[in-house]
Amino acid sequence: MARLNLLEETRFEKVPVSVYSDPTAASLAVARRIADLIRGKEEKGEQAILGLATGATPVKVYAELVRLHREEGLSFRNVITFNLDEYYPMLPDSEQSYVTFMNRNLFDHVDIDRANVHIPDGTLAMEDIHDYCLAYEQKITALGGLDLQVLGIGRTGHIGFNEPGSAPNSGTRLVTLDDLTRRDASRDFGGKENVPTKAITMGIGTIFKAREIILMAWNQKKAEIVKKAIEGEISSDVPATYLQLSESVEFVLDEDAASQLTRFDTPWLVKDCVWDRKTIKKAVVWLSQTLNKPVLKLTEDDYNTNGMAQLATEKGPVYHINIDIFNQLQHTITGWPGGKPNADDSQRPERRDPAKKRSIIFSPHPDDDVISMGGTFIRLADQGHEVHVAYQTSGNTAVWDDDALRFIEFATDFAKSQGLDTQKLEVLYRDARQFITDKKPNQIDTVELLTVKGLIRKGEAIAGARFAGLPDENIHFQNLPFYDRGKFSKMLDYEDDIQATMELLQRIKPQQIFAAGDFADPHGTHKVCFDIIHHAMKRLRKTEAWTKDCWLWLYRGAWHEFEIHEIEMAVPLSPQEVLRKRHAIFKHQSQKDLPVFPGDDAREFWVRAEERTRETARLYDGLGMAEYEAIEAFVRWKFEDE
Structure with missing residues (x-):
């Protein structure tokens, strides 16, 4: 009976699917399967032929394989690997190379014979690629084919770099990358313009020949394409749907990636x-x-x-x-995001008492506050609450180089006009200009340049917060250390960030906290910033009485909103308030017109923000609610002891 119920529950799913609580649990399960395969082959005196993937998805799988090698004696001496793909052109020692990725995450830490490692060569002359790809296929065939192919999935539905339009019988070849794929890779390359337009990839036909195929996907960012791949019609528009034709495939997902499957959604x-x-x-x-x-x-x-x-x-x-x-x-729906004084609050999202609250808005980047909840920010200040804003990071990576030079020029010219010594400024300008001229894609800026860019964003944030009605003493710049530390090291410790956040919270003792709730990308700054707040509050709740009367509200950014059924506080905005919010966003001049990291959306941030909040209002109207100009939405986060 249980089996029949499961079949009914998964009847929209056209491939086997395993769902785990989180990426760690799923990764450990996949790693165990790979380890069992390697050990099973070793016992038979055979070689294990593995097809491997790159990207954020398999990182924890490789980390667990490394642990199994170091602590439990898993040997890779009988393992031969073939990687799915590589950018073209690409030097093997480049930071963005998949050779670098595989060495850093797996090969440098296990006992594999380097002669058994195969990764497409991004240094080939164009005329040599066809023969190279044919030889790559022949090596796999000569070894009897892949025992197991590990896959991720791109937001275009690509597997490997088999973009939309790929044929189901395609072999290893040179391909042109989809624009969305290049946008997704832009942070690794310091801008989309630096991402190669081509790649060498195993074909779908090559992948199909593997005796086992495991496609892994984590987080909400992949949920939409995962649903298409699993429940959609087979189409070259979503190459991963071809996996529905395989009898050897399994999709391994975390709960977020599975969230749009019919049985969950x-x-x-x-x-x-x-x-x-x-x-x-x-x-x-x-x-x-x-x-x-x-x-x-x-x-x-x-x-x-x-x-x-x-x-x-x-x-x-x-x-x-x-x-x-x-x-x-x-x-x-409430016009009183800080609670309405002297009103029955039994049916309202916020408490009436205290009538004037201490509220703190945590902004991961220096403009998230006004973009995401600028109308509510202004409303809280207008209604007399003691509002604070904490800018958690400097945002110094998101300023154009020529803007930085322009500000150094301004400082130099101003100093000259006042008869001040400009020698140090002129040296700074000369060095910065030379650095920018010689700068390689994704190269970290000098400390001086990062400082200038951070000060640009700081000035904009102050202007925006002042416009919203805050006194200067309520504007806090945390400059959390993880942000700049992460530019130089992937091994991060957040203890100093947590301590700094605890100190700020203890000083203010807020009754309300607003924090960014964009968790679609678990490696993004918003998620890290929220985790820091969460850890800080969890610790404080053990000893600080004021925390028991402190509510934590989540807001979302310019890209997407909470689902209507999730929203717990909806703050309507009048046309005049929408305009005030727009002007607050305009204070962030370095982010106007064309920001450094625009994401998938070509619209300016203020346009995205207005259209997002207008869409929320339209949806409420469609459900039969009053018709508003715009609505900003919030969800309350509850701690385990609430």
Whole structure:
């Protein structure tokens, strides 16, 4: 019976899928499978032929294999490896080379024979590539094929560098990279313009010949493409869908990457649900949006014909369900993000007391505060709360070189106009200009340049916070050490960052904390900054009484918003407040027009922010709520002891 239930639950999934709680648990499981394969082959006196991938996804797998080698005697002497791909052109000792990646994460730490390591050669002359790729295929075939191929998945749906349009029988070859793939790699190369336009990759046909294929994917950033690969129709537009044709494939996911699969996202379509408050709200909002009908107009027939008959039967009549959900949505909306004084707060998202709160907004970069919650920021200040803002990092990587030179020129000219000694400034300018002229892609700036860029962003942040209504003494620049330390080392310790955050929190003793809740990229600055706040508060909650009356609210940035059913506080903005927020964002001049790291979206940050909040307002309107100009959304984070 359990087997039948599982088949029903996964009926939209066209490949086997294993879901783990987090990337670490999934990586350990994959590493164990690889280790068992290696040991099994060794016992038979055979070689293990492995196809390996690069990128962030397999890093923990390789780390566990290294641990197994060092601590449990796993030997790689009988292992032969073939990597999926390499950028072209690419020198093997370049920081971005997959040779460097594999050496750093695996090969330098195990006893593999280097003659058994094969990674596509990014230094070949163009005329030699065809024969090289053919020989790469022949080596794999001569060894009897790959025993196991490890894969990641790109947001275009590529496996290896088999981009959309790749044929299912394709072999190892030179390919042109999709623009999205190059944008995703831009941080590693110091800008998309420095990312190679081509790569050498194993073909889909080559991958298919492996006796086992494991595709791994972590975090919400991959959830959309994972759903297409697993549940979508087979199409060259999403090359990973070809894996549906294989009888030897398994997708290994963490819960975030699996979150959009039908059994997790809309489970009522595939199984009976435990209808708790959260699931009911999500289902009714989904039904309203799917049918484009306000919540209060949904009928019993709508429920029955859209997989929600069980809900109607167990919790109905449906009109009572609709009223309850309508009221829940209505109660998220408040014009008083700090709590409304002298009002009944039993149906409001924030407490009324104390009437004037101490609030601190943590901003990972110097503009996240006004971009993400600028309207709420201004509202809190206007309503008389003691608002603080803490800029967690300098943001000095996101300033153009010519802007830095322009500011040094300004400082020099100003000093001259005042009759001051400009010798040191002139030396700084000369050295900076020479460095920029000779600068290699993704090369770390000099300390002096980083300082100038940081000061540019600091000045902009001060201007934005002042515009929002803050006195200078409430503007805090943490310059958390991890940010600059991470430019030079991947081995990070966040203890000093946590201690600095604890000290600031103890000094302010806030009743409200606002923090960035963009967790789609677990290696991104936003996630690291939130983790630092979280660790700081967890420690403080053990000894500091004020923390028991401190609520932590999450906001999101310019790229995407919380789902409507997740939102716990919705702050509506008038047209005038939208304009004030825009002007606060304009204070960040170095990020206007074309920021250094624009992401996937070509729009300016202020445009993204306005359209995101207008879309939230439109969605609330579609559910039957009042029509607002814009809405900023928040979700409350609850600690384990709450």
